[in-house]
Amino acid sequence: MSIVRHGRNPGTPGTGLDRASQVVVYNGVVNFVTTGNRPFGGTAAEQAAQCLARAEERLAAAGSSKSKLLTVQIWLTDMRYFQEVNAVYDAWLDQANLPVRCCAKVELAHPDLKVEMIFSAAA
Template sequence: MTSAIQRLGTTPRFSQIVIHQHTAYLAGQVSQLIEGDISDQAQDVFGKIDALLATAGSDKNHLLSAQIWLADMADYEAMNQAWDAWLTGVGAPVCVQSPMAKKHYRIEVLVIAALTA
């Protein structure tokens, strides 16, 4: 017996949220801020994640996994400070350096979370 897969915010290429078996899988989130530093972009991305998790029926305190891509590892410490300001008491995310799809992207974050209900 298979469970239903629910897709939210779907485009021809991806879904912002996929829900399956009480778990929400978010697409990677990037900031559209062209100006600002990594802290500004990280806060913007974390705000998007908060909103998407609420739509899915979850929140940041139910994260199971987080993957972070940075355009430049020189931003690692500042990103960690932004992460710690956003979320305390949850384990460290995986973080790697990677080229980004657009020049102004400094950070991309993908999370998986348990649903709260």
């Protein structure tokens, strides 16, 4: 099985080094992470909507779709955002093809970042 990588995320400015692939496909599974748009701002619900829009783009680039999601991990900086993020997430999902999901409170890398999501899907 070959590993297919789509896109690159830059590393530390000025180093010329990249930090991560945007999407990795291996053994029929698409893997990627999304955040809201830079500069980070807005509500947790707005950031979640941006994450999900980016997820659709990345799924399409890998020849997949939200109907093929396997797992979703949602990371929140504050569990007070849980309900507003759930409202956006639930409305976005393909209700006929639900993935497994978890949600956790974590400290994220940027102080204005409220939501980060990790996805895996069938290719």
